[in-house]
Amino acid sequence: MATEITITVPAAAEQLEVVHAALERFYAATECMLGRAVDVAAWLPFTTAVAEVAANVVRHAYPAGMASGRMRVRLRLARQGVLAACFADCGEPFVPTAAPSNAPDAAELPEGGMGLAICRASLTRLRYRRTARGRNCWLLLKRIGAA
Amino acid sequence: MLQPSGRIDLLSAGELRQRLIDTIAAGQRRLVVDLEAVPFIDSSGLGALIGGLKAARLAGGDLRIARPNAQVRTVLSLTTLDRVLRPYETVAAAVSGFADANGN
Numbered sequence: 001m002a003t004e005i006t007i008t009v010p011a012a013a014e015q016l017e018v019v020h021a022a023l024e025r026f027y028a029a030t031e032c033m034l035g036r037a038v039d040v041a042a043w044l045p046f047t048t049a050v051a052e053v054a055a056n057v058v059r060h061a062y063p064a065g066m067a068s069g070r071m072r073v074r075l076r077l078a079r080q081g082v083l084a085a086c087f088a089d090c091g092e093p094f095v096p097t098a099a100p101s102n103a104p105d106a107a108e109l110p111e112g113g114m115g116l117a118i119c120r121a122s123l124t125r126l127r128y129r130r131t132a133r134g135r136n137c138w139l140l141l142k143r144i145g146a147a
Numbered sequence: 148m149l150q151p152s153g154r155i156d157l158l159s160a161g162e163l164r165q166r167l168i169d170t171i172a173a174g175q176r177r178l179v180v181d182l183e184a185v186p187f188i189d190s191s192g193l194g195a196l197i198g199g200l201k202a203a204r205l206a207g208g209d210l211r212i213a214r215p216n217a218q219v220r221t222v223l224s225l226t227t228l229d230r231v232l233r234p235y236e237t238v239a240a241a242v243s244g245f246a247d248a249n250g251n
Contacts, residue, residue, distance in 0.1 A: 013156075111197050113190075118190055
């Protein structure tokens with residue numbers, strides 16, 4: 001069973017379930033390759049981060065009405081037990097905004113903008129780059145067995 | 148009590164948020180959201196719960212969550228929002244918390 005799964009889907013909210021389905025297939029493939037269950041302490045943050053980046057691409061990569069926008073998601077088990085996800089899209093460059101603080105006061109609690117903060121907290125590594133050919137590429141790495 | 152089912156994400160968070168706001172507007176200020184049938188939540192879903200929590204507290208009430216699974220707990224912990232959206236093990240525990248608050 002291959003431990004690399006690639007999907008290319010329209011960058012639309014309705015397609016997020018396809019990303020989740022791909023994650024399920026990837027889990028099964030990874031379990032098979034490792035010969036044991038994937039540590040939930042790594043898997044849950046990884047899937048959470050993958051879903052956040054997918055939602056981020058859906059929300060921000062393509063201007064409203066640009067229905068043809070697509071995203072490619074590649075999930076693979078890298079060497080040394082690292083879960084990896086690569087996202088690519090041809091949309092607008094990602095512009096980071098200030099992350100909300102973790103404010104304990106209910107009135108200050110953020111109702112949005114938490115996605116990338118969740119990714120950073122979830123992953124061993126998160127990298128974004130804009131390629132010379134005008135693509136957005138996100139790389140997400142989560143080491144199995146790392147906190 | 149609300150019992151959403153399925154993933155709460157970019158696609159469904161708006162609907163949940165509206166249900167919470169409508170419920171509070173209808174006079175129900177103390178809400179328990181039973182998450183037993185929610186396999187996955189993302190930051191949009193958390194935003195909906197926070198929106199409901201704020202609206203409930205503005206109305207003098209509160210919002211509590213019960214029976215979140217491991218993924219939901221992971222996201223709450225990563226965002227430190229478990230400090231304000233404390234997960235209750237059972238719906239009864241969440242409701243009895245309200246009873247205690249009323250008693251005080």
